[in-house]
Amino acid sequence: MIKDDRDRQFPAGGSRLSLIAIAGLIAGVILIATLIKTGDYSLLCSIAKSRSQPINGFSDMETQLRALVHYATSQITPQQNHDEISVTYDVLRNRNPCNFLVFGLGYDSRMWDALNPQGKTLFLEEDQKWVDEVLKGAPNLHAYAVKYRTQLKEADALMDHYRTQPTCFPSNAYLRGNDKCKLALTGFPEEFYDTEWDLIMIDAPRGYFAEAPGRMAAIFSAAVMARNRKGAGVTHVFLHDVDRKVEKLFATEFLCTRYLVKGVGRLWHFEIPAADKTTGHDDPRFC
Structure with missing residues (x-):
């Protein structure tokens, strides 16, 4: 089972x-x-x-x-083990206070919130009932229930779609209202779009059965937000469960192995610069 x-x-x-x-x-x-x-x-x-x-x-x-x-x-026990947690903690220690976006709400959420005092930590979760349950014990957490347009079984088709849909191309990609690009996260809270995120943790949505949303859109959208960054410095993206095929495939395509700075256990840490600080901004591929 x-x-x-x-x-x-x-x-x-x-x-x-x-x-x-x-x-x-x-x-x-x-x-x-x-x-x-x-x-x-x-x-x-x-x-x-x-x-x-x-x-x-x-x-x-x-x-x-x-x-x-x-x-x-x-x-x-929190979602990640001690060594994996330490990777993000080391960045938070140096970047705090910062804007920290977390895909997923769970038993580690209090920890992430506490490690970013005076910063903004926002949690996105697919299950409204789970959000309500977690907030009963930790009402101070800032979380939204969100809906995804994808299913894990569509992963290969979504990869083909991105390569032929102009609004998915790295030079044109945007998120809010981009209904033509199926990998763009649309219909999310305004705060999601209006905030420039310094750290992005992708540990959700579920991605272990065919009808689950999968993390394809979260990975793509993290790459778009990182490339569109206006502020100084890089965007730190942490992707968990990279032992799974889809997470690894989409990370390689959108987050780029050249930006992978650390891998511990099932966690990869990327440092992604803004597109105007890289060459080949008009390329049809992200990596």
């Missing part, structure tokens, strides 16, 4: 966060709880002062503490 992506993401073995990491989280919670209880805020204040950006009152720290307590006391 094929399991749901979310079920598959919580095995009891090697993909759990290491015992050392869990022990560190628990120790951190105990230490912070002790400091708060005894009224000794000196360490907390020193942490705040050491940040490159000022803490927004108590709200940012409260978000981080709640996430810390949640993961230290939970038996559920």
Whole structure:
């Protein structure tokens, strides 16, 4: 029996966060709880002062503490393992605060939100019921339920479509209202289009059975947003489940192996420059 992506993401073995990491989280919670209880805020204040950006009152720290307590006391493992998480964490540590777009809403969402204090972290999920369920326990998360126009079984046909549809070509591609290009994500919240994303995590939608949306459109649209970037620097794109055929095929076609800077486990990390900073902007292919 094929399991749901979310079920598959919580095995009891090697993909759990290491015992050392869990022990560190628990120790951190105990230490912070002790400091708060005894009224000794000196360490907390020193942490705040050491940040490159000022803490927004108590709200940012409260978000981080709640996430810390949640993961230290939970038996559920986040979608990615420790080494995979560390890849994105290293970028967030250097880019925070930033605009972080996450395809997927799950047991790791509190962590991603807490790792981007003062930044914007937006989650996109295909299942409204799942969004409602997650937000019951974490109402501070910023999430939307969205609809995809694709199905995994259409992957090959969608690749052929992109090569013949001018509005899919890299020099012409856009997202909002681009109904002719079947790989363009349309009908999403305005915030999705109006924000220039610094980091994009693709860990959804589901892509393990024929009628599932698959990640073809998410990968294509991430490439379009990265190429259309106006601000300084590159767009960091993180793609999970690259052990699967479709994820690997579409990543190679649209995110480009020359922009692949790191691969750990089932996660690939790309650094994609804006199109005006690359050569061959008028080429009919992305890579």
